[in-house]
Amino acid sequence: MRKLLAPLLTYLAAAAVAVWILAPFAWLLISSLSPNVDLLSRPLHWIPRHLDFSRYVTIFTSSDPVSSGYTFRRALVNSSVVAFLSTLLSMAVGILAAYAFARLRFRGKGSLRLLFLATYMLPPIALVVAMYFILGQLHLRDTVWGLALVYSSFITPYVIWLMSGYFEAIPAEIEEASLVDGCTRLGSLVRVLLPLAVPGLVTTAIFSVLLAWDEFLYALIMTSSVAAKTLPVAIAEFSGQYMVDYGMMTAGGVLAAIPPVLISFLLQRYIISGLLTGAVKG
Amino acid sequence: MSLHEWNLTMPRHPFVGLANYAQILATPSFWQAIGRTLYFTLVSTGLELLLGLAIALLLNRPFRGRGLLRALVLLPWALPTVVNGIMWRWIDNPDYGALNALLTQAGLLHAYRNWLGSPWSALNMVILADVWKMTPLAALLLLAGLQTIPRELYESAAIDGAGGWRQFLGITLPLLRTSILIVLVARTIEAFKVFDIIYIMTRGGPGDGTMTIAYYAYTQAFSSLLFGKGAAISYLIALFILLLSVGYVRLLRPAQ
Numbered sequence: 001m002r003k004l005l006a007p008l009l010t011y012l013a014a015a016a017v018a019v020w021i022l023a024p025f026a027w028l029l030i031s032s033l034s035p036n037v038d039l040l041s042r043p044l045h046w047i048p049r050h051l052d053f054s055r056y057v058t059i060f061t062s063s064d065p066v067s068s069g070y071t072f073r074r075a076l077v078n079s080s081v082v083a084f085l086s087t088l089l090s091m092a093v094g095i096l097a098a099y100a101f102a103r104l105r106f107r108g109k110g111s112l113r114l115l116f117l118a119t120y121m122l123p124p125i126a127l128v129v130a131m132y133f134i135l136g137q138l139h140l141r142d143t144v145w146g147l148a149l150v151y152s153s154f155i156t157p158y159v160i161w162l163m164s165g166y167f168e169a170i171p172a173e174i175e176e177a178s179l180v181d182g183c184t185r186l187g188s189l190v191r192v193l194l195p196l197a198v199p200g201l202v203t204t205a206i207f208s209v210l211l212a213w214d215e216f217l218y219a220l221i222m223t224s225s226v227a228a229k230t231l232p233v234a235i236a237e238f239s240g241q242y243m244v245d246y247g248m249m250t251a252g253g254v255l256a257a258i259p260p261v262l263i264s265f266l267l268q269r270y271i272i273s274g275l276l277t278g279a280v281k282g
Numbered sequence: 283m284s285l286h287e288w289n290l291t292m293p294r295h296p297f298v299g300l301a302n303y304a305q306i307l308a309t310p311s312f313w314q315a316i317g318r319t320l321y322f323t324l325v326s327t328g329l330e331l332l333l334g335l336a337i338a339l340l341l342n343r344p345f346r347g348r349g350l351l352r353a354l355v356l357l358p359w360a361l362p363t364v365v366n367g368i369m370w371r372w373i374d375n376p377d378y379g380a381l382n383a384l385l386t387q388a389g390l391l392h393a394y395r396n397w398l399g400s401p402w403s404a405l406n407m408v409i410l411a412d413v414w415k416m417t418p419l420a421a422l423l424l425l426a427g428l429q430t431i432p433r434e435l436y437e438s439a440a441i442d443g444a445g446g447w448r449q450f451l452g453i454t455l456p457l458l459r460t461s462i463l464i465v466l467v468a469r470t471i472e473a474f475k476v477f478d479i480i481y482i483m484t485r486g487g488p489g490d491g492t493m494t495i496a497y498y499a500y501t502q503a504f505s506s507l508l509f510g511k512g513a514a515i516s517y518l519i520a521l522f523i524l525l526l527s528v529g530y531v532r533l534l535r536p537a538q
Contacts, residue, residue: 010345017337021354024414025361027380028369042394044383121527123475125496126516129503214362216478221504232364236482239368246372253365264360268353275419276426 028257032056032250039247055251065226068238068245072252074226075234078144079213079256082230085148086155087208091201093152094159099189101160102167103175113164116157124154124217132221142228150218155208162207165277166200167193203274206267210260231256302514311490312515315498322409322494323473329413330469331462334420339454341421342428352425355418363415367482370411374398374483401491404484408492411479416472420465427461428454467530471523495519 031039032055034048062069100106101113131150132141140146170193178188194201216232223229229237235256239249264271306312341352358366373380376396385391398404431453439449455462477496480486486493486501493501499519503512 007345010340010343013336013340014345014347014351017340018351018354020414021357021418024369024373025357027373028365031372040378042378042383043387044378044380046383118524118527121471121523122520123477123496123516123523125475125477125499126520129509129513129516210360214364216364216481217500220481232362232478235364235368239371239482246375246378249368250372253368257361257365260360260362261357264356265353268356271356272422272426275422 025257028250029254032247032254034247036247052247055247056255058248059251059255068234068248071226071229071234071238072231072248072255075229075231076255078228079231081144082147082151082219083209083212085144086151086212087205089148089152090155090159090208091205094156094204095163095189095194097156097160098163098167099193101164103172116160120154120157120161124215127153128217128221131218135222141222142224144228147219147222147228147230148212150222151212151215155211158207158211159204162204162274162277163197163200166197166204170196199270199273202267203270203277206263206270207274210263213256213260302510303518306511306514306518311493312495312498314490315493315495318405318490318492319474319476319494319496322405322412322476323470325406326409326412326416326473327466327469329409330417330420331465333413333417334424334465335462337417337421338424338428341425352422355421357418358415359418361415363478364482366411366415367479370407370414371398371483374407398484399488401487401489404488404491408479408483411483412473412476416469420469423465423468424458424461427458431457463530463533467527470530471526474519474523474526 030046030048033051033053034045035050035052038045038048058067058069059072060069062073064070101109131153135141135146135150138146140149174196175188175192178192179185183191214232215230216236219230219233220236223233231252235249235252238245238252337355341348341355361369374397376382376394376399379394379397381397382391382394386394395403397407435453435457436449439453444452475496476494477500480492480494480497481500484492486497495515496519499512499515502508502515
C-alpha cells in the first residue's frame with residue numbers, strides 16, 4: 001500500500017503544480033482568441049464557440065496612427081530595438097570591466113565590485129528622478145537611444161557580475177600562453193578568452209534581453225509617444241484607459257510574453273545555470 | 283535634489299536643507315506605505331519560500347515528466363511583469379473574471395466579488411499575482427541546493443531509523459540553509475521595491491490600499507510633481523535596502 005501511495009501522491013502533486021502554473025496563462029491565451037460575446041458573458045464561456053484572430057490581425061495590419069493596434073506594433077519594434085541596443089552597449093562595456101575584475105589587480109577592486117552590486121540592488125524609483133533630468137539635458141527623452149542608455153545603467157552591473165564569474169572559472173594560464181606568444185591583452189581577450197566563455201556570453205546576453213524587455217518604470221517615465229514607447233508601457237496605457245478593451249489587452253499581453261517565454265523554454269539550461277551563478281555570488 | 287524644494291509648478295527650487303526629510307517622516311501616509319510594504323514583503327516572501335520549497339522537494343524526486351515540469355516552472359518567471367499584472371487583473375475582474383466564474387460555478391461563492399475593490403482584498407490579490415510569478419525562481423534555487431546534498435546522508439539516516447520528517451528536519455533543512463538565505467535575500471529586496479504590478483493592477487488603490495513605498499515615491503514625484511520630496515523618499519528606500527543587504531551579508535557569511 002505504501003509503495004503505491006508515494007508515487008501516486010508525487011504525480012498528483014506534479015499535476016497540481018502544472019495546473020497552477022498553466023491555468024492563468026492558458027486563460028490569457030484563450031481570452032485573446034475568444035470573440036467579445038464569449039468574453040463578456042455570464043456565466044462565463046470557458047471554451048470560445050469559435051476562434052477569433054481579429055485582434056492579432058488588427059495589431060499587425062492597422063495603419064491608423066492613433067489606433068491601439070498601430071501603437072502595439074510600434075511598441076513591439078521599440079521594445080526589440082531597445083533590448084538589442086542596451087544589450088550590445090552593456091555587453092561591450094561590461095565585458096571589459098568584468099575582465100578587469102577577473103584578471104587585473106588594482107586598488108579598491110573589492111569595494112568597487114561591491115559598489116556595482118549595490119547599484120543593482122537600488123530600486124529604480126531611487127534613480128528615476130535623476131535620470132529623467134539627465135536625459136532631458138541630453139535631449140534623449142522619448143527616444144529609443146535614451147532608453148537604451150538608461151537600461152545599460154542597470155544591465156551593465158549585471159553583465160560585469162555574471163561575466164567576471166565566468167572569466168574567473170577559466171584558468172589564467174591559457175591567456176598567459178597567448179601573451180607569451182606575442183598577443184596583446186586585448187588580443188588575447190578577444191581571441192582566446194571570449195571563445196572559451198561562449199556559454200557565459202550566451203547566458204549573459206539572454207539575461208540582458210530579458211531585463212530590457214521586462215523593464216517598466218523607466219520606460220513609463222522617459223517615453224511619451226509612439227516613437228519610443230515600449231510594449232509594457234503600451235499595454236499599461238491601454239488597460240488603464242477609460243474604456244478597456246479586454247480582448248486587445250490580452251492579445252497584447254500574449255504578444256509581449258511570446259519572446260521571453262520562448263527564449264526561456266528553448267534555452268532553459270543556460271538560464272538555470274545563469275540564475276545559479278548569479279545567486280551563489282549574491 | 284532631495285535638499286531642495288523642487289516643485290515643477292514653481293519657477294525656483296530653493297534650498298531647504300533636510301526639510302523634505304522632516305516633512306516625510308512626519309507624514310502618516312508615508313508610515314502607512316512602509317507598513318503595507320512590510321506586509322507585502324513578509325507575506326509574499328514567506329509564501330514564495332514555503333511553496334518554492336514544496337515544489338523543489340517535488341522536483342527532486344524521480345518521476346516521469348520531471349524535466350517537462352522543470353521547464354514549465356520557468357514560464358511564470360519569464361512572463362513580463364506587466365503581462366503578469368494585466369493577466370491577474372483580468373482574472374480578478376469583478377464582472378467577467380475567471381476567478382469569480384470558477385468559484386461560483388464550483389459552488390464556493392454565491393455572488394461575484396470585486397476582488398480589487400476593497401483595500402485589504404486588493405493588497406492580497408496583488409500578493410497572489412506576485413507569488414504566482416516568483417515562486418518558481420525560489421523553487422529552482424532551492425532545487426539546486428537540494429541536489430548538492432549527498433544521498434548517503436539519507437541512506438545512513440534511514441538505517442538509523444529516522445523517518446522522512448526526521449530526515450527533513452535533521453539533514454535537508456540545515457544543509458539547505460545557504461540556499462534558503464539566498465532566496466530570502468533576493469525576494470525581500472525585490473519585494474520591497476515592488477512597483478510595476480501595483481501600477482498595472484491597482485494604481486495604489488482602492489483608497490491607499492495598495493500604496494507601497496515605491497509607488498508612494500512615484501506619486502509624490504510624478505503625480506504631485508514634488509520632485510524634491512520624491513527624491514528624498516527614494517533616498518530613504520535606498521538607505522533601507524542598503525541596511526537590509528548589509529544585514530543579510532552578515533547572516534550569510536558564517537554559513538559559507
